[in-house]
Amino acid sequence: KTVSVIGLGYIGLPTAAMFASRKVNVIGVDVNQHAVNTINQGKIHIIEPELDAIVFKAVQDGYLTASLEAKPADAFLVAVPTPFKEEHQPDLTYIKSACESIGPVLQKGNLVILESTSPVGATELMAEWLAELRPDLSFPQQAGESCDINIAHCPERVLPGHVVRELVANDRVIGGLTDKCSQRSVELYKIFVEGDCIVTNARTAEMAKLTENSSRDVSIAFANELSLICDELDINVWELISLANRHPRVNILQPGPGVGGHCIAVDPWFIVSKTPDVARLIRTAREVNDSKPLWVIEKVKKLMGEFLINNPSKSAADLTVACFGLAFKPNIDDLRESPALFITETLANTLPSKVIAVEPNVESFTSKKAPALTLSTMEDALNADILVMLVDHDEFKTIHTDKLNHNLVIDTKGIWG
Numbered sequence: 001k002t003v004s005v006i007g008l009g010y011i012g013l014p015t016a017a018m019f020a021s022r023k024v025n026v027i028g029v030d031v032n033q034h035a036v037n038t039i040n041q042g043k044i045h046i047i048e049p050e051l052d053a054i055v056f057k058a059v060q061d062g063y064l065t066a067s068l069e070a071k072p073a074d075a076f077l078v079a080v081p082t083p084f085k086e087e088h089q090p091d092l093t094y095i096k097s098a099c100e101s102i103g104p105v106l107q108k109g110n111l112v113i114l115e116s117t118s119p120v121g122a123t124e125l126m127a128e129w130l131a132e133l134r135p136d137l138s139f140p141q142q143a144g145e146s147c148d149i150n151i152a153h154c155p156e157r158v159l160p161g162h163v164v165r166e167l168v169a170n171d172r173v174i175g176g177l178t179d180k181c182s183q184r185s186v187e188l189y190k191i192f193v194e195g196d197c198i199v200t201n202a203r204t205a206e207m208a209k210l211t212e213n214s215s216r217d218v219s220i221a222f223a224n225e226l227s228l229i230c231d232e233l234d235i236n237v238w239e240l241i242s243l244a245n246r247h248p249r250v251n252i253l254q255p256g257p258g259v260g261g262h263c264i265a266v267d268p269w270f271i272v273s274k275t276p277d278v279a280r281l282i283r284t285a286r287e288v289n290d291s292k293p294l295w296v297i298e299k300v301k302k303l304m305g306e307f308l309i310n311n312p313s314k315s316a317a318d319l320t321v322a323c324f325g326l327a328f329k330p331n332i333d334d335l336r337e338s339p340a341l342f343i344t345e346t347l348a349n350t351l352p353s354k355v356i357a358v359e360p361n362v363e364s365f366t367s368k369k370a371p372a373l374t375l376s377t378m379e380d381a382l383n384a385d386i387l388v389m390l391v392d393h394d395e396f397k398t399i400h401t402d403k404l405n406h407n408l409v410i411d412t413k414g415i416w417g
């Protein structure tokens with residue numbers, strides 16, 4: 001049996017490596033020549049704990065190869081990005097390209113699984129695109145259970161930083177276009193998944209994934225809204241949340257500088273775009289979380305204005321603002337869609353002051369948006385005039401805060417008391 005994984009990114013590569021580690025022949029396909037070369041050398045082009053050793057062994061043992069072009073296989077897993085375009089409409093171009101890549105090599109009896117997070121209806125659409133490319137083969141929509149090609153949606157649900165463990169341990173939602181499509185997908189995932197593989201239809205599986213991330217987004221928006229309310233009412237939001245969470249049925253999440261990453265800040269829009277009139281809470285949550293970085297920027301500017309009124313001999317150009325953390329969440333190096341990065345770059349571009357940043361998880365960094373922005377040492381950052389705490393990395397939690405002038409600190413994560 002041969003499995004082909006289309007898209008060798010944060011989900012596709014670990015998934016390909018998992019199958020290969022169970023002695024399944026895997027052909028990974030990606031349009032990125034650098035990714036293909038790196039993997040074929042037994043190395044990885046992304047950062048994910050434990051993955052390097054698994055990929056190294058899989059390539060060395062000959063179970064994993066990467067290629068720019070799709071080749072015949074028994075099952076195809078599509079794990080390509082599904083971003084959004086203008087007006088928050090889902091962009092399915094990469095799924096379409098994946099279809100164009102595998103279409104010519106599809107054979108009777110193949111299974112095609114869409115793993116990418118997708119709006120409801122995308123799996124049916126993928127089947128239609130493949131059917132158009134291969135009129136000689138029959139697909140579930142026309143042929144039902146007797147189709148030549150089985151199709152399912154099995155969304156990934158792993159947490160970046162814990163992908164290797166979660167790929168094996170997490171339960172898996174399996175949504176086939178027919179029962180047989182689901183059964184074949186369960187058999188495939190059971191090769192390495194130790195969690196339950198729960199069968200449903202493709203539309204419900206699509207919606208389940210979007211619901212999980214929207215649920216988290218709405219919960220974080222509640223925490224972020226509380227932080228604005230508490231700021232106006234002069235209440236410590238962290239103390240407030242920990243008190244409320246003492247109630248046996250209350251579990252509020254943590255406020256922060258905004259919601260980042262490429263999942264939680266994107267997926268809820270896939271629900272809103274399909275059902276704009278009814279998905280009101282989900283839309284508002286997105287808006288609340290998206291506006292939080294701007295609120296933080298305004299807070300910094302206001303604090304600086306007050307400082308300058310109290311210190312008339314100084315001007316904004318004399319001041320240094322230090323931002324603590326650039327990643328989109330704690331203890332990772334991933335800067336993609338990071339509110340901390342957005343805040344830091346915007347401050348660097350709009351303040352006349354010097355803006356410096358500390359990011360212990362990144363060795364070097366240059367900002368295209370804000371070329372003057374520099375990475376600094378922790379010591380220099382702590383000596384800055386205004387300190388902006390943006391990511392609760394472990395390294396920042398252990399800083400002795402008794403010497404800090406708390407009037408000149410904006411702590412969006414509440415870790416410095």
Ligand code: SAJ
Nearest residue numbers: 157158159212213216253254256259260261263264328329
């Ligand atoms: N955040 C807060 N407050 C919190 C928790 C998180 O502000 O209390 C922020 C983080 O700082 C970050 C953002 O939310 O900016 C998202 O972080 P996250 O850890 O909640 O999630 P991701 O984006 O790393 O991964 C999510 C996971 N989904 C859920 O937990 C429901 C993961 O399981 C999914 O597989 C992943 O999205 C995905 O690929 O969809």
